[in-house]
Amino acid sequence: MTYQDIHATGRRTGSSAPYGGRPAAPVPPGRPRRGPGGRRALVAAFWLGLVAAVLPWWLATPPGSLADTTDVLTAAGRITGLVAGYLLLVQVLMMSRLGVLERWLGGERLSRAHRDLGATLLVAVLAHLALLVVGYARMEKNSVLGQVGALLTHYEDMVSAFVAAGIMVTVGFTAVRGVRRRLPYELWYHLHLTSYLALLLGYGHQFSNGAQLYEPGPVRTGWIAAYLLVVAALVWGRLIAPLGFNLRHRLRVADVVAESPDTISIYLTGHRLNQIDLLGGQYFRWRFLNPGCWWQSHPFSVSAAGNGRWLRLTVKVVGGHTAELRDLAPGTRVWAEGPSGTFTAAHRTRERALLIAGGSGIAPLRAMLEELPPGAALIYRARTPADVLLHNELDWLAQARHTSVWYVIGSRDDPGPRQVMSPEGLRRLVPDLTRRDVYLCGPGGLVDEAVRVLRRAGVPRRQIHLATFEL
Amino acid sequence: MRRALLAITGVAASTTALVVLKGAPGTSQAAQDRPVAEAPVVPGGSAAPDPTPGGVTPSAGPGASAKPSAKAGASRTPGTRTSATARATTAAPRTTTSAPKVTTRTVTGPVVSYKYGSLQVRITLSGTRIVDATGLGMPLDGQSGLRSDDVQARYSGSSGEVVAKQSANLSTVSGATYTSTAYKQSLQAAIDKA
Numbered sequence: 260m261t262y263q264d265i266h267a268t269g270r271r272t273g274s275s276a277p278y279g280g281r282p283a284a285p286v287p288p289g290r291p292r293r294g295p296g297g298r299r300a301l302v303a304a305f306w307l308g309l310v311a312a313v314l315p316w317w318l319a320t321p322p323g324s325l326a327d328t329t330d331v332l333t334a335a336g337r338i339t340g341l342v343a344g345y346l347l348l349v350q351v352l353m354m355s356r357l358g359v360l361e362r363w364l365g366g367e368r369l370s371r372a373h374r375d376l377g378a379t380l381l382v383a384v385l386a387h388l389a390l391l392v393v394g395y396a397r398m399e400k401n402s403v404l405g406q407v408g409a410l411l412t413h414y415e416d417m418v419s420a421f422v423a424a425g426i427m428v429t430v431g432f433t434a435v436r437g438v439r440r441r442l443p444y445e446l447w448y449h450l451h452l453t454s455y456l457a458l459l460l461g462y463g464h465q466f467s468n469g470a471q472l473y474e475p476g477p478v479r480t481g482w483i484a485a486y487l488l489v490v491a492a493l494v495w496g497r498l499i500a501p502l503g504f505n506l507r508h509r510l511r512v513a514d515v516v517a518e519s520p521d522t523i524s525i526y527l528t529g530h531r532l533n534q535i536d537l538l539g540g541q542y543f544r545w546r547f548l549n550p551g552c553w554w555q556s557h558p559f560s561v562s563a564a565g566n567g568r569w570l571r572l573t574v575k576v577v578g579g580h581t582a583e584l585r586d587l588a589p590g591t592r593v594w595a596e597g598p599s600g601t602f603t604a605a606h607r608t609r610e611r612a613l614l615i616a617g618g619s620g621i622a623p624l625r626a627m628l629e630e631l632p633p634g635a636a637l638i639y640r641a642r643t644p645a646d647v648l649l650h651n652e653l654d655w656l657a658q659a660r661h662t663s664v665w666y667v668i669g670s671r672d673d674p675g676p677r678q679v680m681s682p683e684g685l686r687r688l689v690p691d692l693t694r695r696d697v698y699l700c701g702p703g704g705l706v707d708e709a710v711r712v713l714r715r716a717g718v719p720r721r722q723i724h725l726a727t728f729e730l
Numbered sequence: 731m732r733r734a735l736l737a738i739t740g741v742a743a744s745t746t747a748l749v750v751l752k753g754a755p756g757t758s759q760a761a762q763d764r765p766v767a768e769a770p771v772v773p774g775g776s777a778a779p780d781p782t783p784g785g786v787t788p789s790a791g792p793g794a795s796a797k798p799s800a801k802a803g804a805s806r807t808p809g810t811r812t813s814a815t816a817r818a819t820t821a822a823p824r825t826t827t828s829a830p831k832v833t834t835r836t837v838t839g840p841v842v843s844y845k846y847g848s849l850q851v852r853i854t855l856s857g858t859r860i861v862d863a864t865g866l867g868m869p870l871d872g873q874s875g876l877r878s879d880d881v882q883a884r885y886s887g888s889s890g891e892v893v894a895k896q897s898a899n900l901s902t903v904s905g906a907t908y909t910s911t912a913y914k915q916s917l918q919a920a921i922d923k924a
Binding site: 468 | 737742848867923
């Protein structure tokens, strides 16, 4: 392996000078594991809900009653309608920032599920619309266009329902990766916000025209209750819980420190920081309340485990927003939502762990290192020695926590990194690779490649943990 | 993205499966209910599952939906209705703006299953007034067919009891209590929806 620098010499077990003379963090008394139980419960609840959504149709339809094409079209339209109504509720619920969801599923898994369910929802809505229009047109011996007109004029709440469908189609298509990349983020974001409107506008027609829902009874009551629950979750997750957190902890910027030419650390202080239930590797959504930044909120990992005195986030300056963070004045108020994420030491399935970081992806791993039992390993990929962040801290942690740290410097195509990023290379560094949990954080390309390599090396999927915010 | 495709396929497949499961007659409940309920009709009923798995009900379904529209004098209403909507779509004679206001509309109640089969009531309204009503999908053969005919004759049509009373508060047809009740239930839902 060709390491070009003192920072990059093979295996390091830490330097003799602890960072800032600070005493080593006490070894935390084995935190309770947070296994996949919560996640499985939520997934089971999702499937149960889906069954419960379609069950009324199943019970209300006598067997053999779907005699001709019209009946079949209408029935399929009703099923897809029930599915779409349910999925829309789930979609909104997943974005409610409810603490339970954020900590049991994690933002990453949530946003993946949101994307996949979103595509499904879009198709279900279109199918519902098409099937019912055609089905009703056949039933009333009408042309398809004529039936659309009839639905709009003669049926209650159908105008708003069509508008809701239009919104969902717009939101769905702008979320397609290729389209999304071409749109300015703000436009995309505000378009996406209109989905709440779709929830509202699509509400009426389900009850005034829905074959299963207009009759007062347990089904209708349950459906309304589901709506109320989702709205309550939204209000709680987006308003009440963050308000409570911020009133309690009143975070302020204490200092902004340059870690490298393009990376900064922001230190925050506040009240009762020891009462935050923060695990290393989790993140908050931060909103810095100064004139330039208050209107946007971004997720950044905390780059040091909770110590009761300060919080720190380490941010790479890549865009307009992060550039402005460099000029944050000490004392600026900070609005935070969190902590969120399942990318923590408590979620591991094995005793030991291997951490692979790329560039500024070291931040959550650095925090996690403090909570991992001794014997962890860290592989840190960086393009140049200057890109190695928190170098002293890592060395100090390596020594204090008996962690093996390798710095792998160079571009992706250099022989050194290429050799390490192969099943054999990884196995040479970490022989017990397949018996470890692997935590990956870094640029999308590195993470994808590392996952491929790890899978080829035989690491089971459930032992691989990812932290990426890009989709 | 792969999971999204899987999910979409899953929705499509399970919707199809549900419809097929419900659509196939002669499944357990249907097979159990009918012969017990209408012993004299067993020949008709048992003949049905033999040739195709779509015996009794499909033949009853289209028959029923074709029959009322011919019989109940509803041919007038759908006629005016389609022409009205056709006009709206072509949008040519926009001058007759008052015309859409007096158009009649139809509202269909839910499918109500009862002892001898299932039915669905469709009412035609002119404004808020019910001008026509008919039961769809009612069993046609045998004893239950007779009951269907009795109920249809009393309730449906532009001169039936529904139009006369303008509500679902109808007197029960003697000898066809189940059919009457199911009819009234679907009718009430249709009126609520209208």
